[in-house]
Amino acid sequence: MTFPAIRAKIEATSLLESWSERLDQLAQQQRTAAYAFVMGSCAELLAAFEIPLFLPEINCLQTAISGTAQGLLQHAEEQGYPSDICNYLKADVGLHLQGRRLPHKRLPAPCLAIATTACNTYIKWAEVWQRLYDMPLFVFDIPGTRNPGHPSQPGDPAFAADLAYMIEQLRDLISLCERITGRRLDPDRLSHALDCTNRMSRDFNAILKLNRQEPACFDAVRQGGAYLGVFNAFRGTDAGVRYFSNALEELQQIRQRCLREPVAEAPFRLLFAGLPCYPLYSRFIRMFSTQGGLFVSSTYLQFASGGGCMGYQYDTKRPVESFAEGLLLTTREAMDSMFLAGDRLFEAQAACRADGVVFHGVKSCRTVSTGLADARLALQSRSSIPTLLLESDMMDRRLISPAQMQNRIDAFFETLRLRRKAGAP
Amino acid sequence: MTCFHPPFTAGIDVGSTQTKAVLLDVSARIAGTAIIDTGFDVDAAAHNVYARLLAGAGLCADAIHTVAGTGYGRFRIAFGDLQVTEISCHARGAVHLFPATRTVLDMGGQDTKAIRVAADGGVIDFSMNDKCAAGTGRFLSAAAAVLEMPLDGLAAVAATGCNPVTISTTCTVFAETEILAWVARGKAINDILLGAHQAIASRSLALLKRVGLQPAITFTGGVSRNSCMVDQLERLLGSRLQVGEQTPFAGALGAALFARDRLMGLQQAVLP
Structure with a gap:
């Protein structure tokens, strides 16, 4: 279908393993880490204070891919957690209830939790840690878009008020970090971290734009997941900068090779909306790739990078104010990509020249999934592009029926082939 | 030969x-x-x-x-x-x-599908029941089993009902329990069966709405032989369904x- 980005995959695996090993070492040394979420992680601020970062969402999805999630879910359910709540939360609770131990690693206890209002489960989830560990919890109240399609922008009075609110909150968080570490914020360190994220975000954005052209040079669900993992776990670091620079260079080479050696039959270019099916991660992607489908774009990369893939550039000369502004704009972008998806999907499918759109709702994440059916209808009202709605889960195999999923995917490709045969653009 | x-x-x-x-x-x-x-x-x-x-x-x-x-x-x-x-x-x-079909409702033994179709028979959109058998022929099989009646005879009995019960559960397995509860309360069999048919028709309507109802609607699959189901669907839709001997x-x-x-x-x- 396309040439695999081998170097980026190997480097992503290596980096994420090093991240896990670092967390394991911290746990063994009885040291702690800040727990944060991918939407509004404040990774750069934590890097400036040298507070290690743990991202429970990434850890949870890793347990789903590796097959260890089911035991964690079961453990939490045995303690009374119901079957219809966020399964990231439930697996994480199961992990803490069994002493933060996984088969090949341990995880440090939290010294601080940072949540945002981008997802209401974040707050309840962090409150569980607070109950278990009696550590501080900081919740960023992110002002959302009040006028759908017309969010406030720098220069607007409404934006200025939102930004002032963000700066005040950020100053509170800085004070909290100073109390935890016993040292003052070093603005130069924060500037350096922001500069690193600037470069990562710029290259990540360039990577995504590469796939808008034909031929596409990577699968936005399979390889996009690797880019996403590194972006979240290594934002604000030199290692992250090197990774994205190398990944972009590799994809540019792949693109040249694709142009030199075109495939006989062009793939069906697909836009993915929703969360991946992590318990069947490779199998799920193969259900599409074996039929000639290639995910050229994914909304997941937008919200799960906390809006970081949009290429926002911090002003490193005024790090605190710019960090607050970036946090507002990128996290709001992540929220809008979930909650105001209808019009955006129409533009996204046109931008990436998609032949079809695949909606994957997951039973246990209402934040992402609740609006998917409406977004699909909104898209269908403006476009005749074929769409497919699948429902499963991002963690719990009991909620996934591969045979039914395959049947729907088969029917979707039958439609795509008929349209191509009939000369659909 | x-x-x-x-x-x-x-x-x-x-x-x-x-x-x-x-x-x-x-x-x-x-x-x-x-x-x-x-x-x-x-x-x-x-x-x-x-x-x-x-x-x-x-x-x-x-x-x-x-x-x-x-x-x-x-x-x-x-x-x-x-x-x-x-x-x-x-x-x-x-x-x-x-040939005038633009929406298909296929009701089979284990799944129900709503399909929006183009004039050439190509699929524009479809929606199916999920991992649950509610709203499928299996729901009727469960009713037949619990009432010890032949499946083929359900429609005729249900059609004589006047005061249908409400089958509130969305689960086929639990529906058996609910039907037994109605029997225990002395409800007439025909009213219970009519309620079961209405429950399925109601779920099917939701599926049809998900793909956007476009007339004419053709009812296919094994359950399209069930005249009571046809009646209930037509009542909910407010329009006639295209059904025939060959639709199963x-x-x-x-x-x-x-x-x-x-x-x-x-x-x-x-x-x-």
Whole structure:
């Protein structure tokens, strides 16, 4: 279908393993880490204070891919957690209830939790840690878009008020970090971290734009997941900068090779909306790739990078104010990509020249999934592009029926082939 | 047996409850149909229905140019030349039977699908029941089992009901308990059965709305034989459904039409 980005995959695996090993070492040394979420992680601020970062969402999805999630879910359910709540939360609770131990690693206890209002489960989830560990919890109240399609922008009075609110909150968080570490914020360190994220975000954005052209040079669900993992776990670091620079260079080479050696039959270019099916991660992607489908774009990369893939550039000369502004704009972008998806999907499918759109709702994440059916209808009202709605889960195999999923995917490709045969653009 | 006819094509729909087969001549006219219970042996069901189809038409297997399989057991039809999903097949079959069709409701033993179709029978959109059997023929089978009645007799009894009960559960398994509870409270069987039919019709309407209801609506699948279900759906929709003797065979018919595409040199239309 396309040439695999081998170097980026190997480097992503290596980096994420090093991240896990670092967390394991911290746990063994009885040291702690800040727990944060991918939407509004404040990774750069934590890097400036040298507070290690743990991202429970990434850890949870890793347990789903590796097959260890089911035991964690079961453990939490045995303690009374119901079957219809966020399964990231439930697996994480199961992990803490069994002493933060996984088969090949341990995880440090939290010294601080940072949540945002981008997802209401974040707050309840962090409150569980607070109950278990009696550590501080900081919740960023992110002002959302009040006028759908017309969010406030720098220069607007409404934006200025939102930004002032963000700066005040950020100053509170800085004070909290100073109390935890016993040292003052070093603005130069924060500037350096922001500069690193600037470069990562710029290259990540360039990577995504590469796939808008034909031929596409990577699968936005399979390889996009690797880019996403590194972006979240290594934002604000030199290692992250090197990774994205190398990944972009590799994809540019792949693109040249694709142009030199075109495939006989062009793939069906697909836009993915929703969360991946992590318990069947490779199998799920193969259900599409074996039929000639290639995910050229994914909304997941937008919200799960906390809006970081949009290429926002911090002003490193005024790090605190710019960090607050970036946090507002990128996290709001992540929220809008979930909650105001209808019009955006129409533009996204046109931008990436998609032949079809695949909606994957997951039973246990209402934040992402609740609006998917409406977004699909909104898209269908403006476009005749074929769409497919699948429902499963991002963690719990009991909620996934591969045979039914395959049947729907088969029917979707039958439609795509008929349209191509009939000369659909 | 005569083996010197112009070539025929066949479609076999291996469903969860029944296996259907349709024979088409080169003019796309239905030359025969067959239906048997699927049972537990899917391979045998496919073979047996095909043998019955050929015997009924007085043909040998050599007369069949292409056999297409559909339904959940389509990949188990060892003699099949191609496989197509039942979603595409019901769409194609319904439009062939009723060319004005723009929406198809297929109600089978284990799933119910709403399909929006183009004038050429191509699928525009579809929606299916999820991992739950509520709103499918299995719901009626459960009602028949718990009331110790033959499945074929349910519609006639239900149609005599005047005060239908409300079956509130969305689970087929729990529906059995709810039906028993109504029996224990002295409710008449016909009212209970009418309530069961209304519950399924209501869920089907929700599926239809998900794909956007466009007239004319054709009702296919095994449950399309159930006159009470047709009545209840028409009542909820406020319009007539297109139903006929051949609508239970729409899936197999669609498969036979895809097989005919191959015969006519259009084999790349659907297959990878």
